[in-house]
Amino acid sequence: MRHRNAIFPNTKRHLKKLRYFFETALIESTAWLLPRLPRSFILGLSRSFGTIAYLADTRGRKTALDNLRCAFGDRYTLAERKRIARGSYQIFARTFLDLFWSARLTAETWQQFFTLHLPKLEDEEQARQTGAVWVTPHFGNFELVSMVWGFRGFKFTVVAQDFKNPTITNVFKRLREHSGHDVIPQENAMLKLMKALKRQGHAGLLTDLNIEPGKASAAIQCFGLWTCVPTLHVELAKRLGLSIMTGVCRPLPDGKYEVHIYEAIKPGPDEDTRELTQRVWNHFEKAIREHPECWLWMYKHWRYRPVGELSAPHPDYPYYSNLSNALIDMIPPDLRPQDSVPPNCAAAP
Incomplete structure (x- = not known):
């Protein structure tokens, strides 16, 4: 019996190494291949992969359709909700594939694929001088909008979750740092972000994660429903006297992107964190209502x-x-x- 128990752990380790090897080979091959493919092929691949994922992901599809029902009520028919949900999968697939394709972008060529709408250039110039907290939701291509700002001279410190396979983590880190960013793990992230921001740096954060009610979160209304989201972006801006720069990146049918930057919010140290978090979200909700297929509806937002x-x-x-009583109390x-x-x-x- 002891001999058998000694064999099984070794077998599991070997299988794990073998799985990691094939995962790494697939990801590295994808990272090499996709930048060499025509743009039209990437778009077709995104639509195909997104449709397959929509049909195969029974649980995620159910979540997406129910999220849409609760968010919009009877504004959309079931057939329209299915169309929006399928579009959400397709855009997420495009975001994923475009991250690999983005190795083709450079500081000289990114303008061919992006149109920027910056209502107040002085806000961006102020952010360039002092540093800022840049935020967006899981809307459109949240990966590439960060990369573009790196090409424009804004070097972000970005928090990303590690994969179980460390080699895959390194591949994604390399892709995300292509335009000069610094990608850090979640461990001790707030301290690292504060250090970077104190050096007139920039932080890039996603703000629409649904987290457990607690000290690092706030209760906000999202499509008229209460939810609990992180407040890290607000707390960093309040403590360091920086602006919160809000914006979204919408994919266009021709393979290009349209970036909209909204107001620069510079909170005072005594302003209410929950109200500021709600104010940031309101910009994003307006964009989602206009283009619902661009949001990640298969995620459990509530x-x-x-x-x-x-x-x-x-x-x-x-x-x-x-x-949740904890949410009620908030x-x-x-x-x-x-x-x-x-x-x-x-x-x-």
Whole structure:
């Protein structure tokens, strides 16, 4: 028995190494091949991969359709929600493939593929001088918009989650640092971001992650539904006296992109964090309402809800949401839904 137990761990290690080898070979081959393919082929591949993922990902498709139902009510028919959800998969596939294709971009050629809309050039110039916190949601191509700003002389410090396979982590790190950025792991990320920003650097953050209610989060209204999102971008700006630069990158049918930068928000140290987080989100929600297929609808944006029975989903929230007293406590009393449960009622954390 001891002999058999000694063999199994070795077998698992060998299988893990073998899996990592094939994963690495596939990713490296993709990184070599895609920049050499015609742009039209990349777009066709994105549509095909996105459609296949939409059809194959039963759970994600269910989440996307229910998210759309809760966000828009009866504005869209079921057929229209399916079209939007499929488009969301296709745009996410394009974002993924374009990250590999982006090795073809340089400081001299990126302008061929991007149109920038900068309403106040003085805001950007101020950010260039002092540093800033740049934020966007999982909308359109959130990868390439960061890369473009690197080519324009804004070197971001970007937080990215590591893969289990460290070689794949290195590949994605190389791709994301192509225009001069510094990609860091999540461990001790806030300290590293603060150090970079104190040196007149720039931080690039995604702000629409749904996280557990706690100290590093805020309750905001997203499509009229309460959700809990990170406040790191607001806290960094408040502590260091920097501006929050908001914007989105929308993919166009011809393979190009359109970037819109919104207002530069410079919060005071005593301003309310929740209200500032809501103000940032409002810009993004407007863009999503105009182009709903560009958002990541298969993601669980409303894991926690402040209303409904303990054992059953609430009709206004997606099927996967869980009642959370912690979320209720984070909502200002004058804004709490009328059917919120009492704070002393046992519920999901």
